[in-house]
Amino acid sequence: MRTPPSIDRRTFSTWLLAGSAGPLAACDPGGLKGMGGDAAAVPEANEAESAPPVPAVKPGETLAMAKSLGRGINFGNALEAPRENAWGVPISPELFDVARDIGVQTIRLPVRWSNHALAKAPYTIDPAFFERVDFAVEQTLQRKMKLVLNMHHYRQLDGQATDGRKDKSFHLDKDEFAVEPALLHERFKAMWAQIAERYKSLPRETVLFQIYNEPNYALTPSIWNELAADTLAVIRRSNPERFLVVPSINWLPSLAKLQLPEADPRLIVDVHNYQTIAFTHQQLQWMDPVPPAMPFDRKVQDKILEELDVMAEWVKAHRRPIWIGEFGVSIGTDPKERAAYARFNRDAMESRGFSWAYWDLAGEFAVYDPKARRFYPGMRDALFGA
Ligand code: BGC
Secondary structure: OOOOOOHHHHOHHHHHHHOOOOOOHHHOOOOOOOOOOOOOOOOOOOOHHHOOOOOOOOOOHHHHHHHHOOEEEEOOOOOOOOOOOOOOOOOOHHHHHHHHHHOOOEEEEOOOHHHHEOOOOOOOEOHHHHHHHHHHHHHHHHOOOEEEEEOOOOOOOOOOOOOOOOOHHHOOOOOOOOOOHHHHHHHHHHHHHHHHHHOOOOOOOOEEEEOOOOOOOOOOHHHHHHHHHHHHHHHHHHOOOOOEEEEOOOOOOOHHHOOOOOOOOOEEEEEEOOOOHHHHOOOOOOOOOOOOOOOOOHHHHHHHHHHHHHHHHHHHHHOOOEEEEEOOOOOOOOHHHHHHHHHHHHHHHHHOOOOEEEOOOOOOOOOEEOOOOEEOOOHHHHHHOO
């Protein structure tokens, strides 16, 4: 059984109050292995000064990259569980076939690296786990989909540590281990140094790295802005030209406080839209309280549009693209309401020029049920149909 993700975000009373290539090298299944994937040689992470300058882009190039992500899907509840298969979604070729067959252009692959790396320097990532991620990367690229590879659910980094707080939101997940708190940021950067090195030869037209999922709690705007800049510098040492995805802080509310390194034009911002939590998270047992069934009514629609308007304003003001890397509605929702939600979001995002990735393919917000081997009613069409 999975434990709740960042429960605080989903405490819906809080939300109610807030209103709220080149050749595809990896097509060769052996390709990754020969691509600098030497997990034993852990690159240094603390030499941000030595990052090369980021090459300039042609006008509109980063925006074009963001647009090319098109219609995507999250491979949720798979590699971001504390252990593979713990949350019920296998990394199976069948699921990659499903994604390709329904017309997915981009797979967002959430990965919990933090539970698969040494607790102390040099924080080596487990080679066997790297191979599982390699497999998912290969499966994606072989089917000619794009990939956003991220770091997800580093609970302790978010402040969800075993530090005596009574609030159950601040506990690590079952089977997750804690490290010396003073090492957290160094460990984060060191893991990125390894990931970036391993995948540096993958085509930059097809593969993007997202430095983190949803910074929140302990990752306040000032802490996150600094950590993000340092991490980007670490990644740039091996991947000067790759397009990188940086998440908004605290979902939408702190987007205005996000600071990105001026000298790096190859950045895309990921903002998630679960408006309204009462609607999108209805019937989920890990919510506290569990939101009851409700329809996809006008109020919910207005909230979605409000968020999109804030994002569109930000894009205009900052001249950087936003990609909506998550939105979704739980499988316990009435099928007609789910499909209406999915279609409404798709149209609203696309008419404003945003690419998107639905959360998720086969988990608790799924489009497809891997056990029954069937699609949830209406979802495939609503998201990917004509
Ligand atoms: C979390 C998932 C969660 C989803 C919807 C994602 O960001 O990583 O664990 O199910 O949001 O709440």
